[in-house]
Amino acid sequence: MARDAFLEAAIGQARKSMAEGGIPIGSVLVQEGKIIGRGHNCRVQTGSSIDHAEMNCLRNAGRLPAKVYSRCTIYSTLSPCPMCSGAIVLYKIPRVVIGENRTFAGAEDYLRVHGIQVDVVQDAECIEMMTNFIRENPELWQEDIGV
Amino acid sequence: MARDAFLEAAIGQARKSMAEGGIPIGSVLVQEGKIIGRGHNCRVQTGSSIDHAEMNCLRNAGRLPAKVYSRCTIYSTLSPCPMCSGAIVLYKIPRVVIGENRTFAGAEDYLRVHGIQVDVVQDAECIEMMTNFIRENPELWQEDIGV
Numbered sequence: 001m002a003r004d005a006f007l008e009a010a011i012g013q014a015r016k017s018m019a020e021g022g023i024p025i026g027s028v029l030v031q032e033g034k035i036i037g038r039g040h041n042c043r044v045q046t047g048s049s050i051d052h053a054e055m056n057c058l059r060n061a062g063r064l065p066a067k068v069y070s071r072c073t074i075y076s077t078l079s080p081c082p083m084c085s086g087a088i089v090l091y092k093i094p095r096v097v098i099g100e101n102r103t104f105a106g107a108e109d110y111l112r113v114h115g116i117q118v119d120v121v122q123d124a125e126c127i128e129m130m131t132n133f134i135r136e137n138p139e140l141w142q143e144d145i146g147v
Numbered sequence: 148m149a150r151d152a153f154l155e156a157a158i159g160q161a162r163k164s165m166a167e168g169g170i171p172i173g174s175v176l177v178q179e180g181k182i183i184g185r186g187h188n189c190r191v192q193t194g195s196s197i198d199h200a201e202m203n204c205l206r207n208a209g210r211l212p213a214k215v216y217s218r219c220t221i222y223s224t225l226s227p228c229p230m231c232s233g234a235i236v237l238y239k240i241p242r243v244v245i246g247e248n249r250t251f252a253g254a255e256d257y258l259r260v261h262g263i264q265v266d267v268v269q270d271a272e273c274i275e276m277m278t279n280f281i282r283e284n285p286e287l288w289q290e291d292i293g294v
Contacts, residue, residue: 048206050197050234059195066293086233086254087197091293107233110257146213146238 006030007099007121010075013040013053014099014129020045023137023144024129027057027076029093031068037061043144052144053077054084058091069093077126079106081145089114099126103134104145153177154246154268157222160187160200161246161276167192170284170291171276174204174223176240178215184208190291199291200224201231205238216240224273226253228292236261246273250281251292 003011006028013026017040029037039056042048054076069091077099080088085107088096095117101108108118134141150158153175160173164187176184186203189195201223216238224246227235232254235243242264248255255265281288 043210047210049208049210049238050202050206055197059197061196063190063194063196063290065290069293081233082236083230083234086228086236086257087230089229089233089254091196107236110233143210143212146216 003123004075004097004121006035006073006075007077007097007123009035009038010053010077010099011123011125013038013057014077014126017041017045017053018129018133023140024133025053025076025078027053027074029057029061030073030075031071036064036068036072041144044140050083052081052084054080055087058087064091066092073097075099077123078130079104079108079120080111082107082110085110088116095119097121099123100130102127103130150270151222151244151268153182153220153222154224154244154270156182156185157200157224157246158270158272160185160204161224161273164188164192164200165276165280170287171280172200172223172225174200174221176204176208177220177222178218183211183215183219188291191287197230199228199231201227202234205234211238213239220244222246224270225277226251226255226267227258229254229257232257235263242266244268246270247277249274250277 014024018024022044023041025041042051073095079101161171165171169191170188172188189198220242226248
C-alpha cells in the first residue's frame with residue numbers, strides 16, 4: 001500500500017533533521033488536505049530543550065485561530081511526548097497520525113481522553129530511523145525525553 | 148507577608164512582557180535556590196504559537212539533563228496550560244508554584260496525577276495583571292489558550 005502523502009512529508013522532515021545531524025523526527029500540520037506547517041526536531045541544531053518536531057511544526061504554522069486548528073490533523077513520525085501532546089490538547093487538534101510508537105510510547109492516552117483521534121501507522125522507515133538513532137546516540141535520546 | 152523572591156522574579160518577567168505590549172505572564176526555573184532560566188509569554192512579540200512563558204523559560208534555561216530538572220521548581224504567574232504542563236511532566240520537574248489560577252485554570256490535575264507538587268499563591272498583582280489584560284484584549288487571550 002502506498003504511504004500517505006502527509007506521513008511522507010513528515011518523514012521528509014525527519015530525514016532532513018537526520019541529514020543535519022539532528023534527531024530524526026518530523027511533523028506536518030494539515031488543514032483539509034493542505035499542509036500549513038512543517039517542522040522537525042531541532043534540539044541538536046538549536047540547542048533548545050523545547051524544539052521537538054511537533055512544537056516546531058506548530059510554531060512554523062504561525063499563530064492560528066481555534067477554528068483553524070479544529071479542522072486540522074497533525075502528523076508526527078513518532079508518538080508525541082507529553083509536551084507535544086499537551087500542545088495538541090491546548091489547540092484542540094482533533095486527529096493525530098503517528099508514524100510509529102514502538103521505539104517510544106508518548107502520551108497517546110492523554111490525547112484520547114481529550115477526544116482526539118489517534119491513528120498509529122507503524123511505518124517501517126520511521127521505526128528504522130529511530131531504532132538506529134537511539135542505538136547510536138542513547139544519551140542524546142534520553143535527554144530528549146527527560147530520562 | 149513578603150512575596151517569595153522567585154515569584155517576584157516571575158512577576159518581573161510578566162511586567163516586562165506587558166511593557167513590550169505582550170501578554171503579562173512570566174516564569175522562572177529555580178534549581179536549589181538559584182534561578183537558572185527566565186522567560187515570559189512572547190506570543191505577541193515573536194508571533195509564535197508556542198511561546199508561552201513556561202516554554203520560553205525552559206528554552207532559555209538550555210538543554211539540561213534529567214538530574215537537573217529533578218532538583219528544580221518552576222514558577223509561573225499563571226496556572227500552566229496543557230502544553231506547558233506537558234513540558235513540566237516531560238522533564239519531571241517535581242514542583243510548580245503558580246501565581247494565580249482565578250483568571251485561567253490550567254492543567255493542574257494533570258500535573259498532580261504525575262506526582263508533581265502544585266502550590267497556588269493567588270497573588271493580587273498576578274490576578275490584576277491578567278484581569279486587566281483579558282478585559283482589554285479578549286480575542287488575543289482566547290487565541291493564546293486555543294478558544
